[in-house]
Amino acid sequence: MIITKDLRKIYPMGAIDVKALDGVDIDIEKGEFVGIMGPSGSGKSTLMHLLGILDHPTSGKVTIDGIDIGKLTDYEKTLFRLYKLGYVFQDYALVPELTVSENVCLPAMLRRDRTPEQFTVATREILKEIGLWDRKDHVPSELSGGQQQRVAIARAMVNHPDILFADEPCANLDTENSQTVLNLFAKINEEKSQTIVMVSHEEWHMKYFHRVIRLRDGKIVDDAR
């Protein structure tokens, strides 16, 4: 489903080039719950951003469902993200002025193949599924961190994406809320065969992953199923 070939990302920092990724080759299958782990500065987030088309590699190739991402225009990449991918960020990244239901249905509203009835139903179903239907008219500032992250997951899932990317989604949560979020990911993965790529640096998250890709200094040092 996701294939990378000799993926490199170099950030020029003055006179020095910093190799954030240094020749990464991975192959992620549909339905896998993949954890990308490693110490700070190992290239976890950079890899996820390249896989999620939020950034472009210095060299190398990313192919998703047989499509060479490097050949897409900016507009095509935007549509690809909208139709095929879902994102959950570390700091929830909800629109503060929108209510829970408006945040969740925002990506669905932009899809040409969704009618208002369809995205309304989809929003209701996903909010019921994550247990936040009764908070649908609240704005993010009226929710706890855990609730906000569940709303962010709902937003990522509302379009039934092929791949769900999560960039340290539990970094700002306590253990209890982290477990709730991870259980939700596991449930989605199991029930919907949802492909999930998640960045984490917490070792105890490993038990939720089917496969862990470990990075150090921009290189894969371990890829264990």
Place this chain on the structure above:
Amino acid sequence: MGKKELKVAFLLSLRGLQRGSRSSTIMTVIIISLCFTNMIFLPGLFNGIGQSITTQIVDYEVGNVLVSPRAGDQYVTDLDATLDLINRMPGVERATPHYTKGATLKSGGRILSVGVRAISPSDEKYVSPLYTKMIAGTYLGDGDTGEIIMGKTVAGDASVRQEDEFQPSLGGVRVGDSVTIEYGNGYTKDYRVKGIYFTGWSSSDSTVYTTMSDMELVEGSALDRADYITVKAKPGYSEKFIKDELQSYGVSEDVQTTADLLSKGVGRVLQSFAIINLVSLIVSIIITTVVLFIVITIKTINSRKQIGILKAIGVQKEVIMHSYGFQVIILALFGIIIGVTITSLMALYMSIHPIVTPEWSAYLYLTPLDMLINSLILFGAAVVAGYIPAWRVAQEDIQKSMRA
């Protein structure tokens, strides 16, 4: 950009205004409304002064059409026949003669040189609102002799010392007082002050009026001549129409409309006002554009991370750009509505309490077209000022925005 994208952009902008910083929204609306007021106030005031001057010139000097002697002649001659001819023409409300003679007025030890203007009081009523401006006593009657009416400036104020006067006067003459007038031809007579008026038009308030009947006594013969004839048009008839009619009916004197006359001396003043108006408008537009540009730039810079996230989840940059554009449109509309309300209230207030100077009285002259044009200009400036920073930030790389 389809309908769906525009709907999402509108939703984002609406919610941004509804649930975003209320104080920022209110401040922006107030800024736009004051920009609108700034754009329209000075030109409106100058237009008011121009209108006021024009109205006063028409009312107290030349009427709608002025018939004056041909080049080389001192007077309009054969006055009665000329007046009959003009008064019979279509579109003419009334024509009335003016005959002015230089004179020296003496009263209570004060001496003042003024022009004494002879009029036909009843005909003058059709042409000039002078009879409505009496502040003491009464207006002249057609057959009055030995009586005059004078402007407040000429009558003066007894409480003001002579050396403190802005303009020389008779030092506080009142109705019923006697004033000695010595005409240039040596004719001298004591007149009773029948009335004192105040028009607000400096030239008129510095004049003394008497009747044509009295002036015949001064001249010692029947007066069949005038310095000029002022003509009032009936409602619905243009000055140009009257002028053309007069010329086609054989009035051989010099015929000029108010517009013809204004295109000369006063017209240049009004043209200067128009140039100042244009400069003021351009400065106001620049200020408005810069202010809105700064406001929207701050808004977008503060929202860079959110913009990056919206782009990351698949929201097109055009949607993001339009969401800020719609915000500016909504803010500009509210600002313009409040600006129109403020200026309308100011215009209403100034119509009741005009700015009065010794030379003229002015109000805020605003037409619906002025309001519309200024609204459209401000709206256009606001949209440009809003879209440029929105477009710039929407072009930014996702990673760069998200790291902000």
